[in-house]
Amino acid sequence: MKNLLKLKVTNLLIPLLLISCQKEISTHEFSRPKSPKKINLSLDKNTKRIVIATTNNFNSAVSGVTDSTLAQSPMALGGADFLPTYLNILRKEYKNEVLLLDAGYLVNKKKNPVANKKTLKLFEMLGYDAVLLTENELLNLKESYGTTVPFVNSNIIELKKLEVTDHFGSRPFIIKEVNGVKVGIVGITSYKPELKGESEIAGLLFDDPVARLITMKRILKEKTDIIIALVHMETHCSSQESKNLKECPDNKEAFRKLIKRFPPNLVDIIIGGDSNYAAGFIEGIPVLQNYGHGKFLGQLDIYYDLNKKEIIKEHTKIHKPTKLCSRFFMVSQDCHIEAxxxxxxxxxxxxxxxxxxAKFLGKTITPDLDIVKYLNATELKTN
Known part of the structure; x- marks a missing residue:
């Protein structure tokens, strides 16, 4: 009887021992399934939070992406199925504090025109506050498409008019009031045009980014409380097929070189538009950029003091990008796995x-089938 009891105890302990000996694995990678901690701002009416949600390098990924790292368990990500759901959850959580921005390259020259037109329609429906106009949009979109996407660019000059381009309704700056704070949004691209084969951008000058930002600062100084720059840096990573590119030292160095040219207090925040991860403070300026391709959503929280008229820098929070998962792996509560x-x-x-x-901020993720059906049913002229 005693031996039988020992055997039963041993049988119970062995599985527990095996579990305890297993190596730890990363969990919640690029996922935020839990409800955020509530921050009580009511005690100080002069402190205002702004939640900046960002995408970049969408690359016409309107149909989403399938991650087949595990062939036995392919995972649907992003696109029109899931980006709207994540944004709706974010907006319900933070309400009038959300500012939605995109740092350009929203279409892909290798995709058919229908995919590019659907991408424009999706961005209109999602209610972006500003989207950077870059050489990519100029080269791969047509004026005949017609769009209400709020494009912004501050350094592409039409030589005939000697004015910032208004292609696709683009403006040199956009001002939005978010939670009582006036936010100026400007945009620059560091593109260097080819000598030939780019007729779509003939007659356009890509002016010095810093010179144009200084001009925008003069214009916006008395009109806004903070300035956000949407920036696309042309680096060797930009020309690569970079879906799986994790880091790009060249991209970070390009940001650093650009920012070192800034006079003091030129801009408050930079949102990057290359398709690799760059997040943190560069020369004291918060920089946010994620992997793009319609698979990630970035978030940066800032707090603004209305009395002092300045950002409370020590409270600035740069979140890791959120991967737009359709489901989670049970053991890790995320959908991210490296090969x-x-x-x-x-x-x-x-x-x-x-x-x-899959969950985001405590809410369950389901595909937004209404938007998908609308995009699929709508006749999209491409000529």
């Missing part, structure tokens, strides 16, 4: 590839 992460792959495999409902 060389053998430990995590094994744990997912051992769980028989079980998945769970």
């Amino acid at each position: 060389d992460d053998v430990t995590k792959i094994k744990r997912v495999k051992d769980s028989r590839y079980q998945t769970d409902t």
Whole structure:
């Protein structure tokens, strides 16, 4: 009887021992399933929060992307199915504090014109506050498409008029009032045109980015409380097929060189438009950029003191990008897995590839089928 009892105890302990010996795996990678901690700002009516939500390098990924890192468990990501859902949750959580921006390259020259037109329509429906106009949009979109996307660009000059271009209704700056704070949004691209083969941008001058930002600062100084610059840096990473490019030292160095040319207090925030991860403070300025391709949503929270008329820098929070998952792997509560992460792959495999409902800020993720149906049903002229 005593031996039988020992055997039962041993049988119970062995699984527990095996579990305890398993290597830890990364969990909640690029996911935020829990409700955010509430911050009480009512005690100080002069402190205003602004939640800046960002996308970049969307690349006409209106149909979303399938991550097949695990062939046995392919995962649908982003696009018109899931980006609207994540944005709706963010807006319901933070209400009038949200500012939605995109740092350009929203279309892809390799995609058919219908995909590019659907992307424009999706951006209109999602209610972006400003979208950077770059050489990519000028080269791959047609005026005949017609769009109400709020494009902004401050350094592409039409030589005939000696004015900032108004292609696709673009403006040199956009001013939005967010939670009582006046936000000026400007945009620059560092593109260097080819000598030939780019007739769509003939007659356009890509002016010095810093010189144009200084001009915008003079114009906006008395009109706004803070200035956000949407910036696309032309680097070697820009020309690569960079869906799986994790980091780009060249891109960060390009930001650093650009910012070092800034006079003091030129801009308050930079949103980058290349398709690699760059987030943090560069020369004291918060910079936010995610991997793009319609798979991620960036978030930057700032707090503004209405009395002192300045950002409370110590409270600035740069969130890791949120991956726009359709579902989560059960064992890790995320949908992100690297091809060389053998430990995590094994744990997912051992769980028989079980998945769970994806969540964002405590809310369940479901596809926005209404938007998908509308985009698929709408006749989109492309000539």
